Each structure stands twice: as C-alpha cells, then as structure tokens.
C-alpha cells in the first residue's frame with residue numbers, strides 16, 4: 001500500500017491526544033470527512049493526555065482563558081451526555097499564596113469578575129476549614145467552588161468514540177512520516193498515503209519534529225513531568241469524600257498542586273508544575289546528573305505543609321509538558337501554508353480547555369471567524385522565529 005494515494009479527506013488531523021481528538025470530533029460533527037492519525041496503538045502513555053485525572057476550573061489568572069471556561073464546561077457536559085459517562089467530579093480548588101503576591105491578587109480579580117462562586121480564607125480560617133493543611137505564616141487562600149477533576153483517560157476515549165460515531169476515521173498505530181504542503185496536502189504514513197484539503201497538526205511534544213520539514217520551529221520546550229502520589233497516614237483524610245479540594249500553592253519558582261485521593265485509594269496526587277528537559281522519544285532516559293530536584297522540593301513541601309501524608313512518593317508516573325515561553329497555547333495557521341493549522345504548546349494546562357481548543361482549530365480549518373480573540377495564541381508573538389519561516 002505504501003506509496004499509493006488512498007483517499008481524499010476534507011481534513012487530516014495528526015495526533016490523537018486530547019487536542020487532536022476534540023478537533024477531529026468538532027470537524028466530524030460538522031459533517032467534514034476527517035481522518036485522525038495516531039502514531040501509537042491506543043490507548044498509550046507516551047504523550048500528555050494519559051492518566052486518571054486532570055484539574056478543571058473556572059479560576060484562571062489570565063482573562064483569555066477565564067472567558068473560555070464557561071463554554072468548555074458546557075461542552076464537557078455535552079460530551080458526558082452523548083457518551084453516557086461521567087467525566088467530571090466537583091471538588092473545588094483552593095489557590096494558596098501570600099495576599100501581597102500579585103499573581104494571587106490576579107486570581108482573586110478574575111474570580112470576582114466572572115462571578116465564580118468561592119470564598120476567601122485567612123491563615124486561621126484556612127487551618128480551621130482544612131485541618132490537614134498547615135498554612136505558612138501570612139498565607140491566605142481563595143477557592144473556586146466549581147472546580148473539580150476530569151477523568152482523563154475516560155474523557156479521551158469518550159471523545160474519540162464520539163468522533164467515530166459521527167463518521168470520522170481513526171487510524172492508530174500509524175505514524176505520519178512526511179507532509180507535502182499544497183492546495184491539497186499529501187500525508188505519508190507508516191502505512192499509506194492520504195490527501196486532504198487541510199491538515200491539523202496536534203502532535204503534543206512531537207510538534208516541532210513534524211514542523212521542521214515545513215520550515216517552522218516553534219519555541220517549545222518538552223519537559224518530562226514526575227506525577228507523584230503520596231500515601232495518607234489515615235486513609236481518606238485528604239480524599240474527595242472528606243471534601244478535600246484540589247489545591248494550587250503559588251510557590252516560586254514553580255507552583256505545587258494537588259488533587260484529593262480518589263483514583264488510587266489512600267494516595268494523593270501532588271506534583272511540581274515543571275520538570276526536566278526531555279526528548280519525547282527518550283522520555284525516561286534520565287540525564288546522568290539527575291538528582292530529581294522536583295521530588296526533593298515536593299518532599300520538603302509535604303513534610304512541612306501536609307503532615308497527614310508520608311513524605312516519600314508511593315507511586316511515580318510520567319507525562320510530558322510542551323511549554324511555550326509565555327505558557328500560552330499556539331493556535332494558528334502555518335505562516336506560509338495557510339491550510340495547515342497548528343495546535344501546540346499547551347504548557348501543562350490544556351486538558352480542561354480541549355473542547356474549546358478543538359472548536360477553535362476546527363473554525364480555523366473551516367476558514368471561519370474564531371469565537372474568541374486569537375491574539376494570545378498567534379505564532380507571530382514569538383519575535384525570534386527564523387525569518388525564512390515567516
């Protein structure tokens with residue numbers, strides 16, 4: 001079959017992580033003939049969309065994401081109804097920081113602006129309400145009652161099933177090896193050759209590998225993240241049933257966040273919002289000098305801050321972040337090949353927004369006016385890109 005043109009699609013989407021899967025779902029719902037290509041057999045744990053849980057929240061310090069969250073919640077609910085599965089569990093989110101911290105003040109402002117139900121906590125009221133937390137001197141909190149946890153693996157499956165129910169073709173275990181731009185784009189894979197009027201690249205940490213032959217390199221850093229679970233001394237003390245919320249501690253230089261025990265009974269997920277630079281092809285090959293500083297930071301934090309947890313990780317899983325310099329997404333057309341659309345750089349916070357990201361990438365593909373202002377997501381915000389590419 002290799003070397004032979006198989007079919008002409010309206011759109012081919014490369015990468016069946018949460019962003020590519022939602023893009024393909026929206027395209028197929030509009031009746032566009034869509035092919036979704038995934039290099040690995042599904043499900044897999046090599047990219048960024050696997051695992052049991054992700055935080056969803058209205059709270060965002062940046063206005064452009066806060067604006068999208070109302071629609072994102074609605075689209076998640078719609079998917080739950082279509083698929084007949086539960087994907088969201090409300091837990092609330094507690095954001096913790098010094099009240100003089102400008103970032104903390106930003107979170108408070110957008111919560112008020114968007115009328116998100118929540119509460120402010122002083123150091124004393126924090127401890128009273130959440131006895132499992134030992135707040136720092138002068139630390140305060142603000143909560144988003146609407147926040148909770150998305151079941152990530154189940155969500156990915158639901159959106160891929162929804163795409164196929166709308167007539168979309170999903171080929172897994174099929175790697176894209178070449179892309180020839182043109183009015184009709186030709187895509188060569190490990191199994192065949194396909195053509196489409198437009199192409200969407202949502203390849204997660206592999207984005208720059210696919211973009212290099214297309215003359216474009218985005219300023220993306222791919223990071224290996226340690227996903228750590230910590231044992232409760234009293235099972236359930238930090239659990240969803242005890243109303244323990246998700247939390248985000250605004251620590252420098254990188255935040256620390258946690259999700260209540262649920263997916264693995266007796267274990268609380270607490271992670272560092274950064275990791276070590278890694279090629280996704282060699283994710284688990286650690287640099288020789290690796291002292292895993294993130295885990296040490298987490299251990300210190302847990303010993304001082306969450307005394308009801310054993311300060312040794314019980315389970316460590318791995319996942320990839322693909323970060324832009326400003327941690328805003330890239331949602332744009334290729335600067336030269338306008339029928340090639342790129343979704344990349346989700347910087348460790350893209351899961352909750354995937355229903356809206358998918359809709360925006362679908363609108364760009366269809367040549368429609370996107371529903372939200374796209375300036376924060378444009379490629380041209382990176383001034384240092386090679387001129388040849390632009």
Ligand SMILES: Cc1cc2nc3c(=O)[nH]c(=O)nc-3n(C[C@H](O)[C@H](O)[C@H](O)COP(=O)(O)OP(=O)(O)OC[C@H]3O[C@@H](n4cnc5c(N)ncnc54)[C@H](O)[C@@H]3O)c2cc1C
Pocket residue numbers: 014015016017018019020037038039040046047048049050053054055056174175176177202203204205206207210225226227271319320321343344346347348349350351352353
């Ligand atoms: C530890 C961790 C915690 C996170 N927590 C949160 C959170 O709480 N809330 C939140 O909203 N977000 C969170 N995120 C971020 C969120 O999970 C990501 O933003 C999102 O999953 C990115 O999805 P993606 O589709 O861009 O990438 P991916 O899931 O990596 O998908 C890209 C896909 O493209 C495929 N691909 C690549 N190259 C090719 C090729 N040549 N041919 C065919 N297929 C190809 C890959 O195999 C992969 O399946 C977290 C991420 C991590 C790692």
Ligand SMILES: O=C(O)[C@@H]1CCCCN1
Pocket residue numbers: 055056057248255257273348349350
């Ligand atoms: O997107 C989120 O809600 C989380 C916040 C903490 C870091 C990981 N991502």
